[in-house]
Amino acid sequence: MKHDVLVIGMGLSGLMAAKTAADHGLKTMVLGKGAGMLQAFLEGIDLLGYYPEDNPGMLEGVRPALENLIQNHPEHPYAKVGLEEIENGLKAFAGLFGTKSYQYNGTPGRNSLLPTGIGSLKPSYLIPSTMNAGKGILSEPALLVGFQEFGNFYAAYAARNFQRLPQRNEDLPIRGESISLSDISERKAFHPAALALQFEEDGFRKKLAEKIKKVMKGENLVGFPAVLGLKNPENVKLDLEEQIGAKVFELPILPPSVPGMRLFEIFKDHLRAKGVRMIFGFEAGLAIQKNGRCQGVILKTPAGEKVHEADSFILATGGFFGGGLQAQGDRIVEPLFKLPVAQPGARSDWFQYEFLGRRGHPINQSGIRTNSRLNPLDQSGKVLLENLFLAGRILGHHDALREKSLGGVDIATGYKAMRNLIS
Amino acid sequence: MKKRIAIADRSDQCIQCGICTEYCPVVRATGRFSGPKLAGPDAQRFRRPQDPPEDLGVGLCIGCGTCDLVCPSGVNISALNLMAMAKAGDEKGFNLRNWLLGHTHLFGRLATAFSPITNWVLGSPLFRGVLDRLLAIDKRRSLPAYEGQTFRQWFDGHRSGGKKRVAYFYGCYTNTNEVDVGVAVVQVLEKNGFEVIIPRQECCGAPLLGQGDLEGARAAGNRNVRALLPVADAGYDILFSSTTCGQMIRCEYPGFLKIAGAERLAARIFDVCEYLMMLHDRGELNVDFQPRKERLPYHVPCHLKSMGIGLPALDLLQLIPGLEVIEIDAGCCGLGGTYGFKKDLFDVSATIGEKLGKALKAFGAPVAVSDCEACRMEIRTLTGLKAVHPLQVLRDAYDGSHGRKSAGDGTPDDLRK
Numbered sequence: 001m002k003h004d005v006l007v008i009g010m011g012l013s014g015l016m017a018a019k020t021a022a023d024h025g026l027k028t029m030v031l032g033k034g035a036g037m038l039q040a041f042l043e044g045i046d047l048l049g050y051y052p053e054d055n056p057g058m059l060e061g062v063r064p065a066l067e068n069l070i071q072n073h074p075e076h077p078y079a080k081v082g083l084e085e086i087e088n089g090l091k092a093f094a095g096l097f098g099t100k101s102y103q104y105n106g107t108p109g110r111n112s113l114l115p116t117g118i119g120s121l122k123p124s125y126l127i128p129s130t131m132n133a134g135k136g137i138l139s140e141p142a143l144l145v146g147f148q149e150f151g152n153f154y155a156a157y158a159a160r161n162f163q164r165l166p167q168r169n170e171d172l173p174i175r176g177e178s179i180s181l182s183d184i185s186e187r188k189a190f191h192p193a194a195l196a197l198q199f200e201e202d203g204f205r206k207k208l209a210e211k212i213k214k215v216m217k218g219e220n221l222v223g224f225p226a227v228l229g230l231k232n233p234e235n236v237k238l239d240l241e242e243q244i245g246a247k248v249f250e251l252p253i254l255p256p257s258v259p260g261m262r263l264f265e266i267f268k269d270h271l272r273a274k275g276v277r278m279i280f281g282f283e284a285g286l287a288i289q290k291n292g293r294c295q296g297v298i299l300k301t302p303a304g305e306k307v308h309e310a311d312s313f314i315l316a317t318g319g320f321f322g323g324g325l326q327a328q329g330d331r332i333v334e335p336l337f338k339l340p341v342a343q344p345g346a347r348s349d350w351f352q353y354e355f356l357g358r359r360g361h362p363i364n365q366s367g368i369r370t371n372s373r374l375n376p377l378d379q380s381g382k383v384l385l386e387n388l389f390l391a392g393r394i395l396g397h398h399d400a401l402r403e404k405s406l407g408g409v410d411i412a413t414g415y416k417a418m419r420n421l422i423s
Numbered sequence: 424m425k426k427r428i429a430i431a432d433r434s435d436q437c438i439q440c441g442i443c444t445e446y447c448p449v450v451r452a453t454g455r456f457s458g459p460k461l462a463g464p465d466a467q468r469f470r471r472p473q474d475p476p477e478d479l480g481v482g483l484c485i486g487c488g489t490c491d492l493v494c495p496s497g498v499n500i501s502a503l504n505l506m507a508m509a510k511a512g513d514e515k516g517f518n519l520r521n522w523l524l525g526h527t528h529l530f531g532r533l534a535t536a537f538s539p540i541t542n543w544v545l546g547s548p549l550f551r552g553v554l555d556r557l558l559a560i561d562k563r564r565s566l567p568a569y570e571g572q573t574f575r576q577w578f579d580g581h582r583s584g585g586k587k588r589v590a591y592f593y594g595c596y597t598n599t600n601e602v603d604v605g606v607a608v609v610q611v612l613e614k615n616g617f618e619v620i621i622p623r624q625e626c627c628g629a630p631l632l633g634q635g636d637l638e639g640a641r642a643a644g645n646r647n648v649r650a651l652l653p654v655a656d657a658g659y660d661i662l663f664s665s666t667t668c669g670q671m672i673r674c675e676y677p678g679f680l681k682i683a684g685a686e687r688l689a690a691r692i693f694d695v696c697e698y699l700m701m702l703h704d705r706g707e708l709n710v711d712f713q714p715r716k717e718r719l720p721y722h723v724p725c726h727l728k729s730m731g732i733g734l735p736a737l738d739l740l741q742l743i744p745g746l747e748v749i750e751i752d753a754g755c756c757g758l759g760g761t762y763g764f765k766k767d768l769f770d771v772s773a774t775i776g777e778k779l780g781k782a783l784k785a786f787g788a789p790v791a792v793s794d795c796e797a798c799r800m801e802i803r804t805l806t807g808l809k810a811v812h813p814l815q816v817l818r819d820a821y822d823g824s825h826g827r828k829s830a831g832d833g834t835p836d837d838l839r840k
Contacts, residue, residue: 001704001738029733034495040440187774188454193445256441272750281492282731301731302674304689321438322495 002309003029005421008284008297008336009316009324010036012407013392015267016414017314020092022274024422029308030271031299032280035264037322042260042407043226043252044114044124044131045093045104047086048078049404053359058123058404063109075342075397077409080372081416086408089415090126096270101234102262103129113138117153117225117253119161123404128226128259130233133249136221137162141173143219144251145212148180149190153225153253177215184208195227196258199236209243219246226250227258230265283323287313287337294337294388312387312421315376316414319393325366332366334394339376339384342369342396360402367396373420374413389417434464434503436496443490443500448755449483452774456483459490463503470507481507483771485759486633487725502679508635520558521634524761528626531599534569542568559766566764567600567800574598574605578621583609585618590654592672592692594665595626596796604796607818608664608695614821615702615709622661623650629671633760637680644682647672652684655691662695664814666795667760669694670726694727696735696794696813703742713823714745719816720786721748722779722802724795725755736794736813743820748792753779758801780805790831792816803832 007018010032021028049058051065052072059065066086070079078086097103104126106112111123115134136142142162146155155176162174182188184207185198198204212222222240228250229236241248252259271278285298285305296309317324317336326333330347334340343366344350350363368390369377376384391413393400400406437460444450444458456462462479481504490500512518534541544550545566555562574597589612597605609619628643651672655661663669673692676685693701702708721737740748757776762768783791783806790809791802799810811831819825 001700033497035442035446035493037440037495039442039445039493040495185454187452189450189452190454191441191444191450191458194451194454197451256445261445268752272752277733279731279733281494281728283497299731302678303730303732304673306731 002311003027004310005029005312005314005418006031006297006308006310007314007316009314009318009322009392010034010278010280011316011318011322011392011410012036012038012042012263013318013410013414013417014314014316015264015271016089016093016411017316017389017391017418018271018276019096019267020415020418021314021421022271022276023092024418026422028271028274028276029310030276030278031282031284031297031308032278033283033317033323035280037318038260038264039257040255040260040321042257042263043116044112044122044128045090045126045407045411046123046400046404047090047111047125047408049111049123051403053403056358058113059111061110062125073397075369077395077398077413078405080370080374080395081412085416085419086412089412090408092415093126093411096266100266101129102232105129105132113167115162115223115251117158117251119158119165121165121167125408128233128250128262130228130237130250130259131226131252133221133247134223134251136247136249137174137223138165138168139172140221141219142175142221142223143216143246144174144176144223146176146178146225147190147195148178149182149185150192150195150225150227152192153251154178158223158251173217173219175217175219177212179208179211179215181208184211192227192256192258193230193261196230196261199227199229200231202239205236205239205243209240212244216244216246221249222246223249223251225253230258230262233262284317284336289337289385292384292386294385297336312389313385314389314391314414314417314421315394316391316417317394319367319396322393324392324394325396327363332363334368337376337385337388339368340379341366360399364399364402365396367394369397370395374417387421389421391417433497433499434467437464437498438496440495442493442495443498446489446493448487448489448757448775449485449771453483453771455771456480459484459500459504462507463490463500464498466507467503479507481511483768484508485755485757485762485772485775487755487759488729489725489755492728505632505635505679509637512635518634520560520765521636523558524560524764525631525634525636525639527630528595531569531595532573535571535573535599538569538571545569555766560764561766561769563769564764565804567596569599570602572602574602575621577602577606578609581609583613583619585613585616587617588620588659589617589698590620590622590651590659590661592624592627592651592661592663592668593621594663594668594796597665601796601799601812604664604812604815607812607815608662610818611695611699611814611821612662614818615699615707620654620659622654622659625650627668627671629667629675630761632671632675632679633762640675641680641682644672644676644680644685648676648682648684648688651692652688655688659691660698661688661692662698663692664695664794664812666694666724666726667797670729674730694730694732694735694794696739697732699817700735700738703739708742709821710742712743712817712820713825715743715820715825716745717788717825718747718749718786719788720751720783720791721813722751722753722756722783722791722793722798724793724798727794736792740792740813740816743817746816746820749786751779751782751786751791753782755779756798756801756805758797758804760797763801776801776805783808790826799831
């Protein structure tokens with residue numbers, strides 16, 4: 001069965017491209033090697049947290065910095081997308097949530113300071129609504145709740161780090177408490193998703209609320225690791241608030257990420273309702289290329305190789321984690337289409353001396369060079385495949401973790417790649 | 424003590440992201456299983472081939488293969504777990520309960536010949552109490568009833584005709600417990616101009632693999648490949664209607680079990696819905712369907728996902744005018760073939776299935792559709808709904824009987840009459 005569009009990659013950029021295609025009525029299929037990297041990393045959507053790179057302070061207003069970046073770095077993915085389409089992409093992303101009570105929120109043009117599970121503040125542009133109330137830790141007495149059986153979050157450690165923040169009055173109380181769940185969990189299952197499912201059970205919440213009330217010392221704000229439900233986190237939050245009589249918020253914690261899983265499910269529901277077929281679990285083999293066009297992609301399944309054909313293709317296979325880029329000893333390659341990868345000149349230039357240096361490591365900037373339509377280019381600047389469009393981390397020429405653009409670049413380029421494809 | 428199982432692996436590709444653990448239906452249901460990552464690639468790094476495995480609850484793996492699908496790094500997680508389970512079985516020695524659950528095909532002929540007696544015995548509280556106490560086969564789970572006539576007996580009295588020819592692997596359950604599925608497959612293929620031939624075949628070995636009996640599974644595989652490969656080589660495509668049998672023959676024979684000739688066989692063996700959709704893509708499918716104004720829920724079997732062929736049943740049923748078939752994305756049904764019959768796993772199985780049960784009940788249709796017989800069996804248990812194979816729906820759409828023919832309630836035909 002031939003599709004209008006085949007999206008390769010099931011991370012945020014691929015899903016965003018698929019959503020844009022499906023909303024446009026295109027017959028779309030998404031292939032993923034695994035279930036994508038949303039579940040591993042994503043908490044909030046970062047647009048731009050630090051710029052320029054030698055400026056140590058985090059950005060509050062994002063727009064002027066974005067304008068500067070677009071002007072100064074024409075190869076940056078944001079420059080290929082443009083300010084207006086970045087904003088349109090974010091709007092389209094927001095549209096994914098419809099009338100759901102669980103949303104991603106933010107102040108237009110400004111970063112929020114998102115309190116994290118290690119007791120730090122991180123600039124983020126859009127944050128899950130269940131994390132909103134966390135901003136209160138700078139001005140209100142707060143209790144952080146962890147669980148003895150759950151090692152991904154240590155409440156006392158986070159509380160101590162929050163206490164030391166320069167933005168916060170040292171005398172404002174903040175405490176961490178570790179609560180045992182063994183006697184209230186029927187399943188005795190304590191991995192993030194298992195916990196999140198139990199938070200959706202009335203009985204579990206009721207017993208937990210009893211325990212929390214016993215350790216509260218009049219705090220109006222209570223923080224939890226981000227495991228408050230998979231399907232209806234807002235309902236879980238509201239019910240807990242009512243039961244313990246305080247505002248409740250979630251803190252982003254170590255991976256795997258429950259908010260990432262929620263987002264994946266929301267995308268899946270949206271795409272399924274639009275008739276998009278998703279196949280995950282299998283690696284795409286070589287792409288079939290002829291006369292400057294891609295004709296199909298070979299999917300390697302245990303049942304043999306299967307060719308998937310389409311008119312156009314989106315390559316959103318990610319970077320080193322996702323497998324879109326591979327480091328092979330002394331050079332970096334793109335395995336599927338064998339596209340040329342812009343990369344540091346020599347192996348010795350991949351990393352710089354300081355591990356957490358402000359400039360970041362050059363290897364993280366490597367990726368595929370594209371034209372303004374996000375088609376891949378060869379060394380001489382000629383378009384290689386006119387019906388192939390790139391999105392997400394594979395584009396390189398940015399350092400998402402360093403500049404805090406993880407999520408923002410994926411949404412902007414996933415959206416824009418599909419818009420270019422359509423026009 | 425025999426020690427023959429050594430484990431080859433891709434555990435070093437694991438980047439420790441933990442996505443497999445999060446999506447594992449067993450981890451979500453119980454803390455007794457350490458999870459696919461810990462029991463698989465993590466433990467693997469500390470195992471030497473001849474060492475007995477540590478008790479990480481590998482026996483709790485339900486074998487759905489979700490871990491393999493969600494892994495971003497291509498680690499053979501479920502295979503590592505299966506190997507560890509096999510190794511654990513090797514160390515512990517013979518287990519009569521697991522042997523019986525792996526060999527139900529041996530009793531099929533006898534059970535069918537005396538089906539009224541068999542079904543009475545299988546349903547009797549006394550017998551179930553004995554199974555429960557002596558063999559740890561949980562009495563809360565009802566055993567499937569046997570039909571009075573096997574599919575094979577029906578087919579032998581049937582004359583198939585058509586210009587094209589195609590072979591059919593029907594599988595044990597269709598043969599002895601759900602004959603109408605096989606009948607529907609034959610009738611649909613005949614509606615499309617095929618003469619159906621039935622090659623020599625036996626149990627695919629999936630129930631044995633589920634007990635960690637690699638040698639038994641491999642032996643069954645060898646015998647099936649020997650019987651089926653000449654049919655494939657003679658130019659026949661071979662179709663299956665049971666997802667689990669099909670996944671076993673097409674994926675596990677050449678992949679995990681590495682059976683000689685299985686790869687060549689795999690190239691000619693197809694899911695029956697996939698095959699009909701291939702016909703449709705070439706414009707050769709008979710689409711003379713009677714309209715059916717109904718919304719039906721469709722449950723995707725885990726082993727269908729493992730094959731990576733998409734959702735051909737959904738594509739196919741959408742060709743019936745007026746019929747809306749909606750994918751219910753509620754994960755594993757929890758039965759896991761023989762898993763849910765085991766007393767120590769019954770609760771885990773029931774917890775896993777809760778989500779699907781709720782989703783199907785909320786959907787509100789009297790009948791659900793799924794390709795896999797174990798999933799259908801579990802849907803009936805979870806919801807009391809009827810559950811049918813996609814080809815039963817398709818067959819009924821050709822003649823417009825729309826469900827009046829396919830009972831789908833798990834009762835054998837002779838009991839129903």
